[in-house]
Amino acid sequence: MKEECKLLNNQVIVITGGAGLLGRQFCSVVAEHGGIAVVADCNAAAAARVAEEIAAKHSGRAVAKVLDITNKASISQLIETIHHEHGRIDAVVNNAYPRNPNFGHKLEDVTYDDFCENLNLHLGGYFLVAQQFGLLFREHAGGNIINMASIYGIMAPRFDIYANTTMTMPVEYAAIKSAIVHLTKYFAQYFKGNNIRVNCLSPGGILDGQPSEFLARYNNFAASKGMLDANDLQGALLFLLSDMSKFINGQNIVIDDGWSL
Ligand SMILES: NC(=O)c1ccc[n+]([C@@H]2O[C@H](COP(=O)([O-])OP(=O)(O)OC[C@H]3O[C@@H](n4cnc5c(N)ncnc54)[C@H](O)[C@@H]3O)[C@@H](O)[C@H]2O)c1
Structure with a gap:
């Protein structure tokens, strides 16, 4: 297939936490469908590895950039560099996952300081990225913002599935993800009339070496596959990025094999 026929047609797409x-997986599907994936991550070495792997299959379709979503100067620098190198930015996927070392404790053990710090890093960082890219897109006649939320932004946790594991569904996460779902509507409304779209994806759990006992309990609530693989989200992202x-x-858009029903 010729590049110009592909769905993303040379769009330059920034994936934070790439x-x-x-x-x-998001960077990979962007490259595969004719976009240019900017692998933007605070882990420079990991970003470089991901960009190299993708570019080996899709030449010139992935570049690595260092980004800290909690730092306005870092976001501005990224925007400036991409504009200089590619002359355009079409979309940003707000997907990084910053958390402090105490993230993920049970409710009883979460301190006020840790609660606030994790909200600042994750929710504050998503706000900053959406704000800075939104303003850029307004100036440049349009763009597309996709925020990563979670089913835990729209439903109460099923605490029972975590029994006998060190895992829980962190209280900070509920606050952060429900806010991201609502900020998505806020930003969409605010930028209406500027050719800017703002949507979010809410995945269920993603397979990543979880204990089998937990997985069996989780899978009981799913309709067919059970917990999804990371690449199961690629289609929904591609859909939101494309025309x-x-x-x-x-x-x-909830992607959870019916888990939250
Ligand atoms: N994995 C899941 O089960 C799951 C489910 C639902 C939603 N999500 C959401 O999807 C998104 C991605 O999750 P993931 O599981 O791929 O996370 P991950 O931890 O595997 O990757 C997150 C990436 O973000 C980078 N990062 C951290 N802080 C950063 C910062 N300040 N600036 C820039 N980059 C930073 C990390 O270096 C890392 O590469 C998150 O919003 C997460 O909440 C994940």
Whole structure:
């Protein structure tokens, strides 16, 4: 297939946290469908590895950049560099996953300081990325923002499935992800009329070496496959990035094999 026929047609797409579990798959599907994936991550070495792996299959379609989503100067620098190198930015996927070393404790053990710090890093960082790219897109006649939320932004946790494991569903995560679902609507409304779309994806759990006892309990609530693989989210991301979804704005797409029903 000729590049110009592909769905993303040379769009330059920034994926924050591009070196992570989901980010790698997102960068890969962007490159595969004719876009240019900017693997933007605070882990420079990991971002470089991901970009090299993708570029080996799709030449010139992935570049690595260092980014700290909690730092406005870092976001501005990234935007400036990409503009200089590619002359355009079409979309940003707000997908990084910053957390402090105490993230993930049970409710009783979460301190006020840790609660606030994790909200600042994750929710604050997503706000900053959406704000800075939104303003850029308004100036440049349009763009596309996709925020990563979670089913835990829209439903109460099923605490029972974590019994006898060190895992839980962190209280900070519920606050962060529900806010991201709503900020998506806020930003979509705010930038209406500027050819800017803002949507979010809410995945269920993603396979990543979880204990089998936990997985069996989790899978009981799914419709067919059970817990999904990271690459199971690629289609939904591609849909939101492409013109196939051009009239979809301010929406949250849940991808969880029916788990949250
Ligand atoms: N993995 C899941 O089960 C799951 C489920 C639902 C939603 N999500 C959401 O998907 C997104 C990605 O999750 P993941 O599992 O791929 O995470 P991950 O931890 O595998 O990867 C996150 C990446 O973000 C980078 N990062 C951390 N802090 C950063 C910062 N300040 N600036 C830039 N980059 C930073 C890390 O270096 C890492 O490469 C998150 O929003 C997460 O909440 C994940």
